[in-house]
Amino acid sequence: MIIPAKTLSTLTPLCDHESTRYALSGIRLERVGDTAHAVVTDGRKLVAVEWDDVDKPESNRVDCYAATISADACKAIDKAAGPVSKRNPSLGRVAIDEPSTNGTLTATTFSKAGQSSITVETLEGRFPAWRDVIPSRDFDSSLTAPAQKLRGNAKITTSREAYVAITLDPRYVVEVCAALAKIATTDDSRGVEFFVPIDGESPIVIKAETIDRPKAVGVIMPLSRGK
Incomplete structure (x- = not known):
């Protein structure tokens, strides 16, 4: 698996550093076939990065690969990789x-100083079923919902255009958007x-997709009103 530059350094701050669940x-x-993912979540927000892992496949590459590495291990790998060069x-x-x-696991980094390898421990424990959190249906940004279908924490205005209100923690919105950007x-x-x-009541989804860059999706759980 070859991880794109900036991926580990960007996702590491989003880890839950105080969780009793080590994962x-x-x-x-994770990689299945030629599609790879790097995922981070703290139970309240989630960011998943997807890319095509087809660049010089390793000779010992397996059909399906999965491992979880700690934030500290990611920092060590990122430090060895050095700064990203636009050129x-x-x-x-x-x-x-x-x-x-x-x-x-052994990670090989590529920097101006040359190529080097670092071995880090993987985390034990079951990582959440993150694919179940991301809605699988195609999104329709032009969807208009009848007022009678709104319930729970949502409400609709009576102005000329309809708006759905949802309560989110602004810190999570900033963190997820910054990572996707x-x-x-x-x-x-x-x-x-x-x-x-x-x-x-369902989580909001934030997506970013640009040609020649990894795809990224963020998921944020809503707050109860008044919190």
Whole structure:
């Protein structure tokens, strides 16, 4: 697996550093076929980065790969990778040897100083079923919902245009949008899309997709009104 530059350094701050569930204190790496993901969640917000992992496949590559590495391990790998170079996109990338064995994985970094390898421990414990959190249906940004279908924390105004209100923690919105902007947008394409559920109880989804960049999706759980 070859992880795009900035991915680990951007997702690491979103880990739950105080959780008693060790798996939440790290980044989940998964690959099925040529599609790879890096996922982080603290139970209230989630960010998943997706990219095509087809660049020079490893000779020992397995069909399906999964491992969770701690935030501290990600920091060590990112430090070894060094700064990202706009002139040389290959710098800053990280190659993960497959498969991981004996509770460790070896990461190869590419920097201006050359190529180096670092071995870190993987986290034990079950990572949440993150795919179940992200709605699987196609989003329709032009969807108009009848007022009688709104319930729970959502409400609709009586102005000329209909608005759905949902209560979110602004810190989570900033953190998720900042991560998506850094990983999946460019100076020429900086927009992200918000998809707000009409029931006011389901999580909102934020998506960013730009040509030649990894795809990224963020999920934020709503707060109860008044909190």
